Amino acid sequence: MKPTVHDIARSAGVSLATVDRVLNGRPGVRRVTRQKVEGAIAELGYVRDVAAANLAKGRTYAFTFILPANDNSFMLGLGDELRGAVVRSSAERMQIRIVNIPPFDPGALVAALEAEFDGRPAGIAFVAIDAPEVRAAVERLAAAGIPMVTLVSDLPEAARDHYAGIDNMAAGRTAGSLMGRFLAGAPATVAVVAGSMLVRDHRERLEGFSAVLQEQFPGLATLPVLEGRDDPVLVEALVGKALNETPDIRGIYSLGAGNRGLIQALRSVGSLRRPMVIAHELTAFTRQALSDGTIDAVLNQDAGHEVRSAIRVLKAKADGLPVIAAQERIRIDIFLKDNLP
Amino acid sequence: MKPTVHDIARSAGVSLATVDRVLNGRPGVRRVTRQKVEGAIAELGYVRDVAAANLAKGRTYAFTFILPANDNSFMLGLGDELRGAVVRSSAERMQIRIVNIPPFDPGALVAALEAEFDGRPAGIAFVAIDAPEVRAAVERLAAAGIPMVTLVSDLPEAARDHYAGIDNMAAGRTAGSLMGRFLAGAPATVAVVAGSMLVRDHRERLEGFSAVLQEQFPGLATLPVLEGRDDPVLVEALVGKALNETPDIRGIYSLGAGNRGLIQALRSVGSLRRPMVIAHELTAFTRQALSDGTIDAVLNQDAGHEVRSAIRVLKAKADGLPVIAAQERIRIDIFLKDNLP
DNA sequence: CAGTTTTTGAGGTACGTAAATCAGAAATTC
DNA sequence: GAATTTCTGATTTACGTACCTCAAAAACTG
Numbered sequence: 001m002k003p004t005v006h007d008i009a010r011s012a013g014v015s016l017a018t019v020d021r022v023l024n025g026r027p028g029v030r031r032v033t034r035q036k037v038e039g040a041i042a043e044l045g046y047v048r049d050v051a052a053a054n055l056a057k058g059r060t061y062a063f064t065f066i067l068p069a070n071d072n073s074f075m076l077g078l079g080d081e082l083r084g085a086v087v088r089s090s091a092e093r094m095q096i097r098i099v100n101i102p103p104f105d106p107g108a109l110v111a112a113l114e115a116e117f118d119g120r121p122a123g124i125a126f127v128a129i130d131a132p133e134v135r136a137a138v139e140r141l142a143a144a145g146i147p148m149v150t151l152v153s154d155l156p157e158a159a160r161d162h163y164a165g166i167d168n169m170a171a172g173r174t175a176g177s178l179m180g181r182f183l184a185g186a187p188a189t190v191a192v193v194a195g196s197m198l199v200r201d202h203r204e205r206l207e208g209f210s211a212v213l214q215e216q217f218p219g220l221a222t223l224p225v226l227e228g229r230d231d232p233v234l235v236e237a238l239v240g241k242a243l244n245e246t247p248d249i250r251g252i253y254s255l256g257a258g259n260r261g262l263i264q265a266l267r268s269v270g271s272l273r274r275p276m277v278i279a280h281e282l283t284a285f286t287r288q289a290l291s292d293g294t295i296d297a298v299l300n301q302d303a304g305h306e307v308r309s310a311i312r313v314l315k316a317k318a319d320g321l322p323v324i325a326a327q328e329r330i331r332i333d334i335f336l337k338d339n340l341p
Numbered sequence: 342m343k344p345t346v347h348d349i350a351r352s353a354g355v356s357l358a359t360v361d362r363v364l365n366g367r368p369g370v371r372r373v374t375r376q377k378v379e380g381a382i383a384e385l386g387y388v389r390d391v392a393a394a395n396l397a398k399g400r401t402y403a404f405t406f407i408l409p410a411n412d413n414s415f416m417l418g419l420g421d422e423l424r425g426a427v428v429r430s431s432a433e434r435m436q437i438r439i440v441n442i443p444p445f446d447p448g449a450l451v452a453a454l455e456a457e458f459d460g461r462p463a464g465i466a467f468v469a470i471d472a473p474e475v476r477a478a479v480e481r482l483a484a485a486g487i488p489m490v491t492l493v494s495d496l497p498e499a500a501r502d503h504y505a506g507i508d509n510m511a512a513g514r515t516a517g518s519l520m521g522r523f524l525a526g527a528p529a530t531v532a533v534v535a536g537s538m539l540v541r542d543h544r545e546r547l548e549g550f551s552a553v554l555q556e557q558f559p560g561l562a563t564l565p566v567l568e569g570r571d572d573p574v575l576v577e578a579l580v581g582k583a584l585n586e587t588p589d590i591r592g593i594y595s596l597g598a599g600n601r602g603l604i605q606a607l608r609s610v611g612s613l614r615r616p617m618v619i620a621h622e623l624t625a626f627t628r629q630a631l632s633d634g635t636i637d638a639v640l641n642q643d644a645g646h647e648v649r650s651a652i653r654v655l656k657a658k659a660d661g662l663p664v665i666a667a668q669e670r671i672r673i674d675i676f677l678k679d680n681l682p
Numbered sequence: 683c684a685g686t687t688t689t690t691g692a693g694g695t696a697c698g699t700a701a702a703t704c705a706g707a708a709a710t711t712c
Numbered sequence: 713g714a715a716t717t718t719c720t721g722a723t724t725t726a727c728g729t730a731c732c733t734c735a736a737a738a739a740c741t742g
Contacts, residue, residue, distance in 0.1 A: 002401065002431070004698055015721040020700070028719055030709090046431045051392035055727045060343065088665075091388045093343070173679035181637075184525035212679060281693035296522075304667050324429075326645050329682060334675040338514035338553060341670060345728060356691045361730070369689055371739090393728035396697045 003044040012040035023048065043333040054093060061094040062119065065151070065313050066102035066112045066126035072230055072257040073283035075103075078152070078216050078303040094315065097121075098143055104196070106131035113137040115147070123147040123314035125164070128155035130200040147317035149310045152301070153201045161317050164310040164330060166301045168201040171332050172208025172255065175278045178334075179209075179251050180217035182276045187219040188250035191242050191275075195230035195256030205255040207281075220251070228258050235261030243269055254279040263289045282335055290337050344385040353381035364389065395434060402435040402458065404655050406492070407453045407467035409444035413598035413678070414624035419644040420492070426648050435656065438462075445537070448471035454478040464488040464655035466505070467621055469496040471541040488658035490651045493642070494542045502658050505651040505671060507543040507642045512673050513549025513596065516619045519638050520550075520592050521558035521677075523617050528560040529591035532583050532616075536571035536597030546596040546621075561592070569599050576602030584610055595620040604630045623676055632678050641674040 009019045014037060021029045022037040029037075040046075065082055068075060079098070086096045099115075101108040106129045114137060116124055124141065128150040129132065135158050141148060142159030154163040179190060192209065194202045206225065213220050226242060228235035235258040243249060243265065252275050254262050259279050263286070266274060274294070279286055282300040289295040309328045316323045335341075350360045355378060362370045363378040370378075387678060406423055409416060410518075421660070427437045442449040446471045455478060457465055465482065469475065474659060476499050482489060483500030495504040518596075533550065535543045547566065554561050567583060569576035576599040584606065584644060593614040593616050595603050600620050605625070615635070620627055623641040630636040650669045657664045676682075 002434075003437075006698085007699095015723095016699095017701095017722075018720060021720090026701090030719060033720075046430075047701075049396070049698055050432050051395045051434065052727090054702075055390070055396055055729090056698075058700085058701040058727050091391050092344075093390065093392065095343075142437070152490075170680045174677055177677045177679040182522050208679075270638070308668065323586065327649065331674060331682070332680055333672060334680075336515055336518045338518045338549075339508075339673050339675075341369045341509045347728085358692075358731095359690060362690090365730075366729090371689060374689080390728055393697090394730075396699090396727090397729040397731080399697050399730085 002049075004049075005046075006039050007044055008037065008046055011044055012036045049203070053112055059093065061122045061315055061318055063094060063096045063125065063311065064099060064119070064121045065096060065125045065310075066099045066101060066109065067151075068105075068127055068229075069100040070103040074257060074281045074303065075258065075283065077283070078307065081304040081307045084304075085311055086189045089311060094311070096311070104129070104199075106134050109134055110137045113141060116141065117144065121146065122318040123149070125149040125151050125310040125314060127151050128153045128158075128200075129162075130155060147314055149313050149317075151306060151310050153199065162310075162313045162323065162328070164306045164313065164328070165201075166330050166332050168204035169208040171280070171299050172205035172210075173212045174208075174332060174334065175253050175255070175297075175299060176209040176212030177216070179253060179278055180213060180277065181222060182296060183217075183220065183251055187221075189221050189223060189246060189248050190251035190253065191223045191226065191239070191246070191249050193226045193228050193239060193252065193254040193256065193262060195232060195258065196227055197225065201255075202256055209253055209255070223249070228256065228261065230257040232258045232261035232264070234258070236264045237261075239265035240268070243275075247273070249275050251276040252278070257281065259283070259289075259295075260285045263294055266294050282333070282340075287340060290335060292338060293337070296336070298335045300335055301330060302333060306330055342547075343390075344387045345390075346387075347383050348385055349387055352385060353377045369474070370503075380513075400434065402463045402656055402659055403439060404435060404437045404464045404466065404652065405457055405460070405462045406651075407440045407442060407450065407465065408492075409446075409468055410441040411444040411571070411598075415598055415622045415644065416625065418624070419648065422645040422648045425645075426652055430652060433656075435652070437652070445470070447475050450475055451478045454482060457482065458485065460619035462487065463659040464490070464656060466490040466492050466651040468492050469494045469501075469541070471496060476559065488655055490654050490658075492647060492651050494540065494655050496541075503651075503654045503664065503669070505647045505654065505669070506542075507671050507673050509545035510549040512621070512640050513546035513551075514553045515548070515549075515592050515673060515675065516596070516638075516640060517550040517553030518557070520594060520617065520619055521554060521561060523637060524558075524561065524592055528562075528613060530562050530564060530587060531592035531594065532564045532567065532580070532587070532590050532594040534567045534569050534576060534580060534593065534597065534603060536599065537568055538566065543597050550594055550596070564590070567595060569602065571598035573599045573605070574600035575599070577605045578602075581609070584616075588614070590616050592617040593619070598622065600624070600630075600636075601626045604635055607635050623674070623681075628681060631676060632681060634678070637677070639676045641676055642671060643674060647671055 005019050009016045018029060019037055022034050083235050099112050101112050109129050110133050140156045148160045149162045149164050150160045152165045196205055226238040228238055239262055277295045280295045280299050281294050282298050286295060290298055313323050313328055346360050350357045360378055363375050385553045440453050442453050450470050451474050479499045489499045489501045490505050493506045495506060538544055569581040570580055580603055618636045619638045620636050621640050623639050627636055627639050631639055654664050654669055
């Protein structure tokens with residue numbers, strides 16, 4: 001049988017109350033007594049029954065997720081995953097509130113963060129915008145002892161407890177490496193389409209991509225970045241124009257959203273001149289394009305994993321427990337048409 | 342506040358006992374009463390508190406993991422992950438027993454499975470060997486109502502409840518696609534190193550790999566499969582011999598274990614003639630080889646994820662709960678030197 | 683309508699831990 | 713050595729659900 005606090009008390013020759021004091025770090029236990037109890041715990045291999053403990057604590061976890069009301073497939077999918085997780089997690093004493101704010105708006109994010117002070121949530125997850133005022137708000141919440149997790153886009157070196165998202169620099173490097181190898185090292189011109197260079201994850205992806213091309217594939221030249229603002233219509237126009245004006249484009253790296261427009265532009269190009277294309281985020285559109293050969297590779301972050309990881313981490317932080325780092329690492333999925341799930 | 346059974350009882354105008362009967366599907370409730378209770382549950386949005394329920398049930402989950410006593414890095418890593426999970430899961434009322442059996446031995450696996458009848462475990466996970474006698478044993482355990490999960494290697498169309506592992510056919514296809522693209526479609530000779538063609542996952546990987554080469558890269562010719570029995574020494578000998586006898590090998594796909602030997606053999610080849618190499622499983626050896634350029638890509642299955650997924654699924658099955666399919670899909674990681682974790 | 687069966691109510695105990703109270707013991711201080 | 717402070721023990725209640733018993737009410741049966 002699994003040992004309980006009673007067994008510890010008996011084995012250590014102390015009372016239940018003392019065991020409780022040791023277990024929960026309450027004061028009023030002499031050093032020697034504490035060591036006796038800890039010895040018994042180690043000897044019997046006692047592990048606290050979290051179900052019973054949570055029940056006794058009667059604690060519920062109020063978490064808030066702040067998401068941009070973006071209408072691209074990825075963010076919509078993230079919202080879906082989150083709502084699914086909310087339903088399931090209510091069975092585990094968690095109450096998750098979802099707050100939507102206008103996208104790309106640091107002021108709105110700060111306001112939403114400030115508003116959380118009143119509710120005193122057990123934790124907050126949010127898609128970070130890298131701006132000084134956001135950092136300041138995060139510092140204040142951290143000072144108030146509220147655990148915070150950044151989601152999808154990070155705020156490095158700020159007081160957040162964890163980042164639930166991919167390493168965007170590594171993603172960019174991976175894209176660069178694939179592009180270089182797929183183009184077999186021959187001299188060629190590559191175009192890069194981004195959403196906005198103001199967004200941190202896009203900047204990092206570009207940085208990683210460019211670094212690898214420079215280091216390992218000097219034969220590949222890149223054109224100036226096309227900023228499509230994650231807007232399918234704008235992306236289509238920009239890419240179409242670029243393909244017309246620079247017919248020798250042999251590769252395209254799309255590191256933001258709005259891939260619907262990219263795919264449109266590519267479809268109107270003759271299949272002979274179709275460039276090598278690497279894009280981000282597996283959506284209905286990119287999946288289709290991948291299987292029909294319009295896109296060659298898709299780098300993906302799994303929104304469901306990110307959401308579940310954020311929830312797990314918030315809960316662990318709220319409980320003061322360590323997180324299993326390996327489990328919480330969000331991986332960069334590489335999809336070719338051959339390993340589509 | 343979160344509603345409890347008491348709230349349901351009050352709201353439906355029945356007693357606690359009746360609510361309990363409805364919730365747990367016990368007999369002795371009239372149709373109309375049952376509907377009243379279900380209405381109240383829906384209206385109040387009641388969700389059973391799993392922590393309290395598990396505590397009350399006093400149930401502990403006895404799971405058995407049957408692992409081959411293989412000494413390659415991957416299986417050793419899997420064992421480590423499992424032992425780590427065992428420690429953590431004991432806090433969640435799970436007791437996981439690990440049984441080691443000789444590798445590649447259907448008889449030993451059957452014996453280990455048979456032995457589980459007595460213990461009546463709440464679930465079994467095992468690395469499957471595709472043999473008729475194993476299938477028969479699985480049928481008997483399934484008939485006894487014991488949930489089963491195959492780990493790493495599957496037993497398709499058998500009575501197991503779930504497979505916690507990668508799609509090996511897709512892995513092989515991915516390797517084939519990468520190899521074809523990395524070699525840029527030029528005519529070349531490719532060698533394949535496997536552990537044993539008797540093991541299902543190796544067969545499937547080869548099948549997927551060959552299919553893609555045939556379909557998409559007809560210029561690539563493959564040599565007869567080298568069976569290295571996952572043994573570093575044998576692998577080194579075979580690969581060394583092949584590289585000597587067939588100097589125009591431009592690609593190697595190592596779909597099994599024993600990559601230490603492969604790497605050794607590659608290191609003694611001049612870097613000019615070094616072929617394009619794709620291997621499986623990220624270990625200390627393959628990681629090193631990847632970062633120094635000896636290996637070009639590694640396809641990986643995350644042992645930790647597989648173990649945790651198997652445990653989650655077994656628990657869900659034991660509780661009669663549905664599994665979140667998306668969460669339990671084990672992904673094929675593709676690692677280049679640029680996205681090493 | 684009496685007898686039988688089914689349904690329901692009321693109440694209790696248990697699970698393992700948290701948290702509190704209060705009295706008594708031990709250690710420390712003056 | 714008395715007074716004070718610091719520890720410790722014993723006991724109790726609570727968390728939300730599961731599961732049990734027993735009695736009473738209601739619904740059927742012939």
